[in-house]
Amino acid sequence: MIKVSVLYPNGEDKKFDMNYYLEKHVPLVQGKLGIALKKADVDQGLSGAGPGSQAIYLAMCHLYFDSVEAFQNSFGPNAKEFMADIPNFTNTQPVVQISEVKI
Amino acid sequence: MIKVSVLYPNGEDKKFDMNYYLEKHVPLVQGKLGIALKKADVDQGLSGAGPGSQAIYLAMCHLYFDSVEAFQNSFGPNAKEFMADIPNFTNTQPVVQISEVKI
Numbered sequence: 001m002i003k004v005s006v007l008y009p010n011g012e013d014k015k016f017d018m019n020y021y022l023e024k025h026v027p028l029v030q031g032k033l034g035i036a037l038k039k040a041d042v043d044q045g046l047s048g049a050g051p052g053s054q055a056i057y058l059a060m061c062h063l064y065f066d067s068v069e070a071f072q073n074s075f076g077p078n079a080k081e082f083m084a085d086i087p088n089f090t091n092t093q094p095v096v097q098i099s100e101v102k103i
Numbered sequence: 104m105i106k107v108s109v110l111y112p113n114g115e116d117k118k119f120d121m122n123y124y125l126e127k128h129v130p131l132v133q134g135k136l137g138i139a140l141k142k143a144d145v146d147q148g149l150s151g152a153g154p155g156s157q158a159i160y161l162a163m164c165h166l167y168f169d170s171v172e173a174f175q176n177s178f179g180p181n182a183k184e185f186m187a188d189i190p191n192f193t194n195t196q197p198v199v200q201i202s203e204v205k206i
Contacts, residue, residue: 002149004149005148005163007144013185018205022205022206026206040206041204041206042204042205042206043106043108043203043204043205044202044203044205045150045200045201045202046105046171046200046201046202046203047199047200047201048199048200048201049199049200049201055200055201056198056200057200057202059201060108060200068149078197084160095151095159096150096151096152096161097149097150097151097152097158097163098148098149098150098151098152098158099146099147099149099158099160099162100146100147100149101144101145101146102121102125102145102146102147102201103125103129103143103144103145
């Protein structure tokens with residue numbers, strides 16, 4: 001199992017509309033990826049390790065697939081449409097990482 | 104539900120011993136946190152979004168708790184012991200974020 005993490009960095013004047021994200025963007029992605037997408041986790045940044053410290057990411061999304069190929073085959077043809085929706089909910093530039101799920 | 108993400112940045116000469124981490128560190132953390140820890144996810148970085156690109160994190164760990172208080176009360180008294188074990192599996196400095204689980 002692999003995980004595609006989409007991390008939305010925090011920063012000055014950076015915004016993230018979690019309502020739009022949960023109500024429009026995630027359903028768009030889920031609908032297009034279909035059964036290739038095994039699971040999706042969405043987190044909203046609260047803080048760093050210490051109380052009152054800034055979260056480094058406004059939000060994180062983790063998408064689970066059976067393999068890198070399953071991700072590429074399902075995501076690739078839709079990447080343009082997914083990216084075109086990003087300005088509708090944030091002005092930050094997401095960072096993407098592909099990981100192998102160990103636990 | 105909240106998630107404490109511990110992110111281990113990649114970089115020149117940065118190393119991460121996943122075997123030690125899975126066999127020693129994670130069981131240490133699980134044992135000390137007990138029932139306060141609802142779930143733990145561990146990922147090993149493979150790449151960035153594109154093939155052949157570098158993963159920004161060598162590894163990520165996500166620890167789930169019922170609340171920030173449940174995290175602080177269980178993690179706080181053990182933080183020193185957990186941190187003392189870090190040099191046994193990596194030479195990178197982890198970044199911590201607390202998030203609210205939305206999905």
